[in-house]
Amino acid sequence: MSDLMVKLKGDQDYKKVLNLDNDTALFPSYDITYTTEYDPKYILEEEEYFTLTHFSQKPYFIDILEREFSDVEYNTLTEINESKIEYIFWIDKLKYYFQRVTPSQIVERKIISLKRNKLIQDGPSLVIKDEADAFYNRESDTLYFRNLNAIKSIFPGIDFLFREATKEEVEDFLGQDFIKLDSDYGVDSVKTYNRKRIGLVSDLLYQMDKDQLDSTLDYVRKYCEDLKFDTEEQKFILESEGDLKSLVFGIDQRFYTTEVSGEKRLANSVTKIV
Known part of the structure; x- marks a missing residue:
């Protein structure tokens, strides 16, 4: 089993949304063949990812990554106020996949499930991206990402890596x-x-x-x-x-x-x- 968690705005704790079976992957595995340590002067090629190695030693490392995850420590959130979602993350063993949530990813439309031949109209629904905004491998203690702006609300202070001059x-x-x-x-x-x-x-x-x-x-x-x-x-x-x-x-x-x-x-x- 793997877990989908949510971080709500103004809430210091994390909440559990649902469990996924072992055959269900919320995000695809990262192809991390080509990586480069983050440098704000460098523009990534299409197949590349920025990395931050020894991530646990960085000041913007978040507390839920510090120890091995156990879902029994967290309450399940049964009803979510979509306007309060800051980000979601999927935990698959020692791998953490993060997605920032923006208003454009909240869908209010009626949806027809083509696999179940069923009309789903009890939205709102959250669109899951084809690729996570950030991926953390706890075993190697490395964070992978493409866009620093997309993850600055997930890892507070990380935008200091490419800060504006005062x-x-x-x-x-x-x-x-x-x-x-x-x-x-x-x-x-x-x-x-x-x-x-x-x-x-x-x-x-x-x-x-x-x-x-x-x-x-x-x-x-x-x-x-x-x-x-x-x-x-x-x-x-x-x-x-x-x-x-x-x-x-x-x-x-x-x-x-x-x-x-x-x-x-x-x-x-x-x-x-x-």
Whole structure:
């Protein structure tokens, strides 16, 4: 037997929804042939999964994963207020499959079961995805997932892995000596993705000595020809979100020239080669 559990909003405890026999799989087994440890700079290929190894040691590890699961410790929930469901998870031995629940997954329509030739109209019903949002293998202590945003309500604090820079950090970044802001562009103009990009490169920027910074700024000028530069003040002029994105990608050295064709390119996804 395996168990389907639910976590309700505002409730610290978990509730049991139903038991499944051994032949019933709520989610398909993960094909984890291709994995990479989570890196916010990397974009997954179609068959890949991000991993977080030694997951039990992370601050966003949740308590129900700490010990071997026993369904006798949990009450069965017989009537569920669909608006209060935060997420569900299916436990199959040492494997845990998580699905975030959103309003779009609650179906109020009448449904005809084609296998039972029966009209089912006592909804609402919850749609189970073709693939879980996250899969935790307790034996290997590894979490697998594709989309960090989809699991941040399941593992509180995990979104810190790709956090937005704070307003103070954005102000500090835009206040660098090599940046000049257009009068219509400022801290309040910076949107979510650029705030996240600033969060990624801030540490890198502050670790540079003067020679490294000068070389990096020369590199930005070489590749970002559309980015205005005040030669008298030796400052990049930022007028838009696109300008900021180019500058941040330049500091992160995302631009390169191909060896054979000499074509200039931008790497939207990067990973270190060990």
